[in-house]
Amino acid sequence: METLLSSHSFSTFNNPKPSSPKSHLITLQAKQLSVSLSKGNAFSLKGHTTQSSQPAFPLPTSRFTHVQQGLTALALSLALSFTPLLHTGDAIASEFDVLSEGPPKESYVFDDAGVLSRVTRSDLKQLLSDLESRKNFRINFITVRKLTSKADAFEFADQVLEKWYPTVEEGNSKGIVVLVTSQKEGAVTGGPAFVQAVGESILDATVSENLPVLATEEKYNEAIFSTAKRLVSAIDGLPDPGGPQTKDNKRESNFKTREETEEKRGQFTLVVGGLLVIAFVVPMAQYYAYVSKK
DSSP, X not given: OHHHHHHHHHHHHHSOOOOOHXXXXXXXHHHHHHHHHHHHHHHHHHHHHHHHHSOSSOOOHHHHHHHHHXXXXXXXXXXXXXXXXXXXXXXXXXXXXXXXXXXXXXXXXXXXXXXXXXXXXXXXXXXHHHHHHHXXXXXXXXXXXXXXXXXSHHHHHHHHHHHHOOSHHHHTTEEEEEEETTTTEEEEEEOHHHHXXXXXXXXXXXXXXXXXXXXXXXXHHHHHHHHHHHHHHHHHTOOOOOOOOOOOOOOOOXXXXXXXXXXXXXXXXXXXXXXXXXXXXHHHHHHHHHHHHO
């Protein structure tokens, strides 16, 4: 019994049975399957690890940033809209520009309103430069659209004279002419020597005739140049060329006489009666014709 067991065991270990090709194929497939499964698990584990590193609910930071910027811009725009401004409109800015710029150096015109043509500027320069060279009087013309810092053109003209020529010696022979286009008014002021040379009557005439009358008709170039010629003529001692010809606009009565009223009333009655006939009779006639055909 012992001999059999030992011999059988030795034979088993010494002479093992050769494995079949089918068994090798099954073993190889099993190994490949285990390798693929292990790789798949590794990949799935890696993917799971990568996804787990991100937050479960990602915050849309870009959207929050854009919304925050939009709200900030909206708040700033509203704040600027409701904040009271220091200067209300272009009119105040133009007034301060005139005061800060000082008298024009290459011309005699500060056309802030932009209503003077190139021809008028050239004619003014020729006329006023000749006056300054002969009489040593300088006249500056200023046009603005609107006055808001001062009550009227006279007050603004005095302010310009004091700002441009602070001392009496500097402004003694200087003249300032202001035309406000929106208010259709003007003013003339100057130093003591200028006022004496022109005369009170011519100063009043230019302010009441040349500037307002022609400005009302929006003839700004003619208003400025005619004022300049009138002032230069007064300084030279020449006859006054006069102001613009005012039109006599006689207003006729709008009330009609009794005869005209009765005549118009009869015509109105005929017209209304004709319209009523057309509005009622014609549709009824058409309806009657339509019914009769049926």
